[in-house]
Amino acid sequence: MIDQQIEIATKDGHSTTFITHPERGGPFPVVIFYMDAPAIREELRDMARRLGTSGYYVMLPNLYYRAGVMELGPLPADPESPERKRMFALMDSINIPLIMEDTRALLAFAATQAAARVDVVGTVGYCMSGRYAISAATHFPDRVKAAASIYGTHLATDQPDSPHLAASRTKAELYFGCAETDIYAPMDIVEKVKEGMKGANAEVEIYPGTHHGFAFPKRPVYNRDAAERHWERLLALYRRNLSSTAARTA
Numbered sequence: 102m103i104d105q106q107i108e109i110a111t112k113d114g115h116s117t118t119f120i121t122h123p124e125r126g127g128p129f130p131v132v133i134f135y136m137d138a139p140a141i142r143e144e145l146r147d148m149a150r151r152l153g154t155s156g157y158y159v160m161l162p163n164l165y166y167r168a169g170v171m172e173l174g175p176l177p178a179d180p181e182s183p184e185r186k187r188m189f190a191l192m193d194s195i196n197i198p199l200i201m202e203d204t205r206a207l208l209a210f211a212a213t214q215a216a217a218r219v220d221v222v223g224t225v226g227y228c229m230s231g232r233y234a235i236s237a238a239t240h241f242p243d244r245v246k247a248a249a250s251i252y253g254t255h256l257a258t259d260q261p262d263s264p265h266l267a268a269s270r271t272k273a274e275l276y277f278g279c280a281e282t283d284i285y286a287p288m289d290i291v292e293k294v295k296e297g298m299k300g301a302n303a304e305v306e307i308y309p310g311t312h313h314g315f316a317f318p319k320r321p322v323y324n325r326d327a328a329e330r331h332w333e334r335l336l337a338l339y340r341r342n343l344s345s346t347a348a349r350t351a
Contacts, residue, residue, distance in 0.1 A: 102121055102122070102123060102124060102150060102153060102154060103121065103122055103123070103124050103216075104119070104120070104121045104146075104150070105119075105120050105121075106118070106119050106120070107120065109162065109206055109207060109210045110206060110210075111166075111202065111203050111206040112202045112206065113166075113167055113199075113202070114166055114167060115166065116162045116163050116164070116166045116203055116206070116207075117141075117162075117163045117166060117171060118160055118161065118162040118163065118207065118210075119141070119145075119146050119149060119160075119161040119162075120158070120159065120160050120161075121146075121149050121150050121152075121153040121159050121161075122153050122157065122158040122159065122216050122217075123153065123154065123156060126156070127158070127215070127216040127217075127218075128158070128214075128215060128216055128217055128218045129156055129157050129158040129216060129217060129218060130156075130157055130158065130218050130221045130222065130223060130339070130343040131157070131158045131159075131160065131208070131211045131217050131218060131219055131221075131222045131223070132152055132157040132158065132159045132160070132222070132223040132224065132225065132339065132343075133159075133160050133162070133204060133207055133222065133223075133224045133225075133234075133237065134148070134149050134152065134159055134160065134161045134224075134225055134226075135162070135164065135200070135224065135225070135226035135227070135230030135233045135234055136161065136162075136163070136164055136227070136230060137226075137227040137228035137229060137230060137317075138188055138189070138191075138192045138228050138229045139173055139176055139188060140163070140165055140170065140171070140172055140173045140188075140191070141161065141163050141171055141172050142172055142173075144317060144318065144319045145161055146161065147318075149161045151332070152225075152335075152336075155336055155339070157223070157339065157343070158211065158214070158216055158217040158218070160207050160211065162203060162207060164195055164200060164203065164230070164233075165191050165194075165195070167194065167195070167199075168191055168194055170191060173187070173188055173191075176188060192229050197232060197233065197236045197262050200230075200233045200236070201233075201236060201237065201240045204233075204237050204240065204241065205241075208222070208241065208244065219244055220244065221244070221246050221342070221343045221344070222237075222241070222244045222245045222246065222343075223245070223246065223247045223248070223249075223338070223339045223342065223343050224237045224238065224245055224247070224248045224249070225248070225249040225250075225251065225335060226249070226250055226251070226253060227251045227252065227253070227316065227317075228251075228252060228253065228254060228285070228313070228314070229253075229254055229255070230253070231250030231251060231252065231253015231254060231255075231256060231264070231277070232250070232253055232254070232255045232256060232264045234248045234249060234250050234253070235248050235250050235253070235256070235264040235267050235275060235277075236262060236264060236267070238267060238270075238271040238273035238275065239262075239267050239270040239271045242270065242271045242272060242273065245271070245273050246272075246273050246274070246342040246343060247273055247274050247275075247276075247338045247339055247341070247342035247343060248271075248273050248274075248275050248276070249275075249276040249277075249278065249334075249335055249338060250264065250275075250276070250277045250278070251278045251316055251331055251335075252278065252279060252280045252283055252285075252286060252313050252314065252315070252316075253277065253286065254285045254286050256277070256286060256290055256291075256293075256294050257290045257293035257294055257297070264294070265293050265294045265296075265297035265298075266297055267297075268297060268298050268300075268301030268302075268303055269301075272302070273302070273342070274302045274303065274338060274341065274342050275298065275301065275302065275303035275304075276303070276304050276306070276334060276335070276338050277291075277294055277298070277303070277304065277305040277306065278306055278308060278316075278331050278334060279291050279294075279305065279306065279307050279308065280307075280308055280311040280312050280313050280314075280315055281307055281308060281309050281310060281311050281312075282311070282312045282313075283312065283313040284313065285313050286313070291305065291307065306334070308324070308327045308330065308331070310324065310327070311324050311327045312324075315327045315328060315331075316328040316331050
């Protein structure tokens with residue numbers, strides 16, 4: 102595997118981006134891995150590497166670069182702690198239009214790399230970034246062929262760019278993996294997503310017995326069986342949609 106961390110120029114500055122891909126056999130379909138609210142950390146880099154070993158050019162960008170923040174470090178469980186409040190403030194400082202501009206810059210960079218293919222692109226987002234992964238499919242419908250939200254938040258809003266309305270604006274296959282118990286994405290929101298995805302090339306799956314964050318190995322709520330199921334679903338989604346055959350028939 103080849104790992105590198107580089108600065109990618111964006112409209113608003115430079116996003117430090119971790120990139121990983123196999124050493125041989127490219128070029129590889131691009132997968133953009135959008136971080137969760139606690140920011141870049143080795144846990145996410147390891148998850149990106151796991152994706153990369155399956156044959157993808159994985160890009161994990163720092164989404165907090167506008168605030169000059171890269172890593173937040175350990176976070177207390179107390180939601181009222183200064184560290185948690187800072188995290189929520191950073192999360193609220195970004196939105197779909199900003200992250201789609203960043204995505205445009207990421208794809209432009211990838212297009213210059215011999216190891217990357219940008220004609221078939223996959224996305225995945227966890228927590229705050231589930232909405233960004235899905236939105237990428239609507240903003241770049243000619244390239245993003247598969248998008249996954251894993252216990253994503255803000256999936257059903259009253260805005261016209263709400264992710265639960267995405268099915269009519271993309272031909273990509275969409276996947277929503279939802280925790281059974283999630284204060285950040287309760288069942289009423291999940292039901293709105295299900296309603297929005299009716300008749301679409303999409304799946305909304307609830308993971309029984311899980312809580313928000315179940316796929317992260319370092320979280321107290323980590324659920325190994327559910328986490329492995331999410332990997333199975335994600336890799337199968339990409340196999341179906343990010344192959345040479347998918348590119349020719351798109």
